[in-house]
Amino acid sequence: MARVEHLITIDTEFSSHLRDLGVTGRIGQEECGALKLAQICRAERVKATFFVDVYGPHAARNELLREIGLRIQDQGHDVELHTHPDGRYDRQRGTMAHYSLSEQVEILQEGKAIFAKWFGCEPIAHRAGDWGANRDVFSALRATNIPVDSSVFAGWPTCRVDIPGGPTNRPTLYEGILEIPPTVFYRRGFGLAYPYRLLSTDGQSMREVMDVIQRLKPRLPLLVSVFHSFSLLEWNARRTRYWVARHEVRKFEQFVQAIARDDEATSLTMREIYEQYRRDPASVLGGSDGVPHSSAVYLIPRALERARSAVRGALVRSLDSHHGLRPWTRSGFRPIPRPTASGVSPRNPERERGAGEEKGTTGSVRGAP
Numbered sequence: 001m002a003r004v005e006h007l008i009t010i011d012t013e014f015s016s017h018l019r020d021l022g023v024t025g026r027i028g029q030e031e032c033g034a035l036k037l038a039q040i041c042r043a044e045r046v047k048a049t050f051f052v053d054v055y056g057p058h059a060a061r062n063e064l065l066r067e068i069g070l071r072i073q074d075q076g077h078d079v080e081l082h083t084h085p086d087g088r089y090d091r092q093r094g095t096m097a098h099y100s101l102s103e104q105v106e107i108l109q110e111g112k113a114i115f116a117k118w119f120g121c122e123p124i125a126h127r128a129g130d131w132g133a134n135r136d137v138f139s140a141l142r143a144t145n146i147p148v149d150s151s152v153f154a155g156w157p158t159c160r161v162d163i164p165g166g167p168t169n170r171p172t173l174y175e176g177i178l179e180i181p182p183t184v185f186y187r188r189g190f191g192l193a194y195p196y197r198l199l200s201t202d203g204q205s206m207r208e209v210m211d212v213i214q215r216l217k218p219r220l221p222l223l224v225s226v227f228h229s230f231s232l233l234e235w236n237a238r239r240t241r242y243w244v245a246r247h248e249v250r251k252f253e254q255f256v257q258a259i260a261r262d263d264e265a266t267s268l269t270m271r272e273i274y275e276q277y278r279r280d281p282a283s284v285l286g287g288s289d290g291v292p293h294s295s296a297v298y299l300i301p302r303a304l305e306r307a308r309s310a311v312r313g314a315l316v317r318s319l320d321s322h323h324g325l326r327p328w329t330r331s332g333f334r335p336i337p338r339p340t341a342s343g344v345s346p347r348n349p350e351r352e353r354g355a356g357e358e359k360g361t362t363g364s365v366r367g368a369p
């Protein structure tokens with residue numbers, strides 16, 4: 001039997017979403033944010049790891065994030081450190097790779113201190129926001145005693161780490177840090193989608209995700225899926241209107257149920273994987289190299305999903321003009337402008353659903369190319 005361990009990761013952050021929606025996902029009486037994701041997992045006795053961005057500039061929202069993180073911890077899930085340094089340091093430098101090594105050390109030290117104050121423990125794992133890690137990040141993690149990283153997204157443009165041997169899904173010891181990369185697969189995009197995809201139902205059909213898992217299982221004992229605290233929402237281009245993405249809720253529930261009902265599968269947190277690594281390194285570092293390929297046929301359901309969202313987005317836009325709604329910018333909490341000539345990547349570059357950090361900031365709705 002091919003045993004497999006699932007590590008569900010959820011990047012938890014306000015990002016540039018309306019009010020606190022990026023974390024709470026609160027639409028009317030319904031909450032479809034980080035807590036909803038935690039509850040869906042808990043209902044199936046599946047564990048998840050929440051990478052929490054502690055660098056937000058707003059005290060009230062930080063307090064809310066702390067409370068939500070504590071409730072997630074209480075449910076038996078893991079919380080770890082997520083770095084979006086522009087929220088606290090330089091708004092023009094969005095990712096860790098934009099900072100010097102000494103600055104990165106300072107960012108991680110301060111992040112650890114905030115994290116300990118909020119959650120009463122130290123993080124053992126780190127994920128760079130926007131997948132923007134470089135080699136220095138690993139030196140900075142060593143200097144600050146954070147032994148695990150999960151930032152190396154094979155083939156993603158903002159990821160500045162080259163693991164020897166090329167893109168791989170296999171956990172490795174890199175620069176003295178245990179790198180547990182998000183699991184990726186390759187699907188030709190034909191200019192419509194970025195070819196490297198994260199293992200996630202956020203942006204992929206359930207059928208494609210299960211297909212990739214079945215092919216990975218015999219050769220990769222650890223599968224790391226990626227979601228966001230706002231994975232169950234959709235929004236219009238101006239981010240004035242949000243709604244619950246029912247199909248994403250359904251897919252996430254199915255994904256978690258599939259793990260719970262698979263006799264060959266277990267779910268672990270980053271902390272548990274690290275403990276396992278300390279006991280038996282070979283059991284974590286095993287697995288074959290290589291990124292599996294998926295069929296281009298799966299572009300079709302994705303295209304249909306986009307079309308459906310575009311229609312919904314158009315309807316929402318007309319409602320906006322009818323009700324005279326305006327983008328929410330009162331407190332100055334607005335998306336950071338996209339730098340151009342400097343080559344500095346923006347905090348929230350346009351990304352595709354399921355591919356990168358943020359999605360659809362300039363398209364008609366989330367997921368536009």
Ligand SMILES: [Zn+2]
Nearest residue numbers: 011013129130
């Ligand atoms: Zn992030």
